[in-house]
Amino acid sequence: MNQYRDFTNGEMNFPVPEGQDFLRRLHAAGQHYVPIVDANIYAPNPTNGSDTYAPFTRGAELNAFIRNGEDSFYYGDNWPGFSVWADLLVPQGQQLWTESLSNWYNDIQYDGIWIDLNEASSFCVGSCGQYRLEDNPV
Numbered sequence: 001m002n003q004y005r006d007f008t009n010g011e012m013n014f015p016v017p018e019g020q021d022f023l024r025r026l027h028a029a030g031q032h033y034v035p036i037v038d039a040n041i042y043a044p045n046p047t048n049g050s051d052t053y054a055p056f057t058r059g060a061e062l063n064a065f066i067r068n069g070e071d072s073f074y075y076g077d078n079w080p081g082f083s084v085w086a087d088l089l090v091p092q093g094q095q096l097w098t099e100s101l102s103n104w105y106n107d108i109q110y111d112g113i114w115i116d117l118n119e120a121s122s123f124c125v126g127s128c129g130q131y132r133l134e135d136n137p138v
Helices: 016-028 055-061 090-108
Strands: 036-038 040-042 077-078 082-086 112-116
Touching: 016 090, 040 055, 055 090
Parallel strands: 036 112
Antiparallel strands: 040 082, 077 082
16 A cells, blocks of 8 residues: 555555556466555545545545535544445445446555455544645545
8 A cells, every 4th residue: 555545555565566567476376466456535635735545536426435414524543544434335336446446446456455444434523624635635
């Protein structure tokens, strides 16, 4: 993961080309790769143009995240910083996860997924990131 962001590979420790080579050797040896994915999706800093994250952008377009009332997403805090969670009770939430996993698989052919923190786990109480996204990455 790059900076604890799901569906990414860290350029320093597991860049895509080296990862693909590693997986070819792993699969040739009859072994499998099962990466960990957390349920939270990093919410990028809206004031920092270089802090983009495609799964968040796509989820926002789909309106796929758990809501904090009618006017905003519920922003909690987890490993990558302020984050949102897909609302898996609406079709858009499932669509976001399916697209994100498929897009990632195009780069890294994993054999399964370990979904960690599958509950909406947050390091704070309430929608603590609501007006603090400019603090990301925390």
